Amino acid sequence: MxxxxxxxxxxxxxxxxxxxxxxxxxxxxxxxxxxxxxxxxxxxxxxxxxxxxxVSGRHMPELEGMATVLGISGPLIAENGGLAKLTANSDLFPLGYSREPAQRAFEKLQRLFPDSIRGRQDNEQRHIDIVLHYDSIPIDTLRTHINDDVELLDSGYILHLIQKDIxxxxxxxxxxxxxxxxxxxxxxxxxxxxxxxxxxxxxxxxxxxxxxxxxxxxxxxxxxxxxxxxxxxxxxxxxxxxxxxxxxxxxxxxx
The missing domain is CATH 3.40.50.1000 (HAD superfamily/HAD-like)
Structure with missing residues (x-):
């Protein structure tokens, strides 16, 4: 407690x-x-x-910009763990994660709910997770339609599809x-x-x-x-x- x-x-x-x-x-x-x-x-x-x-659900370029403003020396972890750098100026750390499970789940949800599911513009800057907007669909309903290799995360701000166990x-x-x-x-x-x-x-x-x-x-x-x-x-x-x-x-x- x-x-x-x-x-x-x-x-x-x-x-x-x-x-x-x-x-x-x-x-x-x-x-x-x-x-x-x-x-x-x-x-x-x-x-x-x-x-x-x-350590954030934001994409890496946003965290890099924030790190520069703050002058911090620690690691950056973006996309809820999907992407990481040891420092803001270093190369991406080789985590070996894949976007394919999230992409498959996103495409399936779009087929099932074509008028309600849409990706956010910053997905182009993401490598592992996919951020989505949804209209009038219970989140638990969305979860019933995705495979076991994917998780649907609700941050309280937006939904993220990401490979399971990341x-x-x-x-x-x-x-x-x-x-x-x-x-x-x-x-x-x-x-x-x-x-x-x-x-x-x-x-x-x-x-x-x-x-x-x-x-x-x-x-x-x-x-x-x-x-x-x-x-x-x-x-x-x-x-x-x-x-x-x-x-x-x-x-x-x-x-």
Missing amino acids: AESYKKLSTDEARRIKLVMTDVDGTLLEDGDELIPEVTQSIQRLESLGIAVGL TKGTTLQRLLDDVIFSDITKDNVMVAGDAPTDDSLFKLFPASVLVQNPNLPQNWRAPLKQMTRYESDLSFGQGFAQVARHIIDLRENAS
């Missing part, structure tokens, strides 16, 4: 070497503009030697197994998110933070509180920033 971020101790703060954060609902409430508190807290974490990375958490673990992160273990990583698409992060990494997102239904938020270690008091970017400032204060006071 999540407890207040204020319970995070000095020893825990000193162990953190990498913060991986979701974007929409965690750093951003709506749109693409980061509030100053988020930018300042992330840059302060980096100045203390804590790398910050992004998650944010498993992809992050694969990156940490790379030699470049040989000095970082799960105990050195803090993850932050707001929605069910972040649950794999919460399950795999003990130092997890649930950032409040009041726009999501309570029946989504309650299970997440059961699997995360800490939660913010504030919502969206303000919530992330207050947790980051707490870590910064603990590190500075301990030095």
